[in-house]
Amino acid sequence: MRKFLSFLFMINLIIITEVNANRVIEHIDSFSNLNNELSLNDTLVKKESSVNDYINFYQKYISNIRGHECPMYPSCSNYGIKMFSEYKFVSAFINTSERLLRCGHDYKNYSLAVRSDKFKYLDIIEMDSIDSKLLYKPNNYYFAYADSYDQDSNFQVIIELINNQFYQLAFLEILKYEKTENSFNIGLFANKLICLFAMGEYEKVLFEYDYKCPDNYKFNDELVYQISMAHYKLGNFDLAINNFLNITSLDTNFIITPRQKLLNGLLYANLYKWEDAKDIYKNLSTDFPQNKLFNVNYETINNFKILKEKNPTLSGIISIIPGAGYFYTGHKQTAVSAFVINSLLAYATYTNIKSKNYGMAILTGIFNLSFYIGNIQGSIKSAKRFNLQKKKSLINKLEFNSNF
DSSP, X not given: OHHHHHHHHHHHHHHHHXXXXXXXOOOBSOOOOXXXXXXXXXXXXXXXXXXXXXXXHIIIIIGGGGSSOOSEEXXXXXXXXXXXXXXXXXXXXXXXXXXXXXXXXXXXXXXXXXXXXXXXXXXXXXXXXXXXXGBOOOXXXXXXXXXXXXXXXXXXXXXXXXXXXXXXXXXXXXXXHHHHOSSOOXXXXXXXXXXXXXXXXXHHHHHHHHHHSOGGGTTOHHHHHHHHHHXXXXXXXXXXXXXXXXXXXHOTTOOOOHHXXXXXXXXXXXXTOHHHHXXXXXXXHHHOTTOHXXXXXXXXXXXXXXXXXXXXXXXXXXXXXTTHHHHHTTOHHHHHHHHHHHHHHHHHHHHHHXXXXXXXXXXXXXXXXXXXXXXXXXHHHHHHHXXXXXXXXXXXXXXXXXXX
8 A cells, every 4th residue: 555655646646747648658779688677777869868867766765765665577667667767648647557556466376576586476568578588487397319329428417418408418429420420419418419409498499309310210200399399499380290290191000109298288278189199199199008197197187177258348347336346357466456556546536526626626537537547457467367367377287296
């Protein structure tokens, strides 16, 4: 509530001094680099507006005395700066008001963002793309490919390095080893892809496979798996499936390993083709009854289909009663905030009119209208956020069960 009142004071000053809304429509140089939120203002165009001045004043002199940081990323003040810099005044005012309603509430509906020494809850402006480096992901460990025992001590060193997570050193050893090889070494090449993958160089994995792997080796099950994984990490789910289907059609003797099937199930899940994913996990649980994880994935998708998605239109309609839409979509704390703040502002407007204090009535009425419209818009977005977060949660469970 202290944060809300402080920021409301800043918005109050903005409305009074910003007579011409065009003064606050400025272009942002860049907001894509989110590595350091404290330097966000340095990425904005230096041309100043009263909005930036007031919000900067809030950040420097008021925010620090509140006792805690904003739990959202970007913070509400930085969110406001970007809104007022890129959008028209009315739209920015409504969206910033709606963000204040949600700040610090219902954390389960947001993804975790990794900051320097803490976690925050990711909530960027709708039209912005998410930097994958911001999202929290658990550590993954990758192990060397060793189809057959190789007596070469150098090759064994490479395997040891990979298995002990020294991927960069292993990659350098592979580059040196390749210069001494007169022919293509499938084991060496597979481990090269594993190193690149472990270092997050997914595009380079695809490049190596496309341009440096002989055609007669491209149907190797290990290489096909590595390529499918690289496409998965890049979000090329359709491309990964089409590439796999193309390989299996060209090579009828291609052996589909259980882990490749697991990955295919994940690919279909990310495309929200739940029935295709369910069929894969069902077949796996039938073929390998001793592996309980396959059946767990099958049951996980079955249980998910029982959960009904929230209807954004219905959420918007019922939010005519402030907070009702948020409550419907599981944002219960935000629902309380929306109801209380809209009620207080409506009461303040009513009492000001009753006491013939028309200046304050207009001001509180503007705030009330902004938070009320923000409540409706936010309720619609909350339904979409709820549905997306449920799908992400399911996919995360499938990934965890599949050791991805």
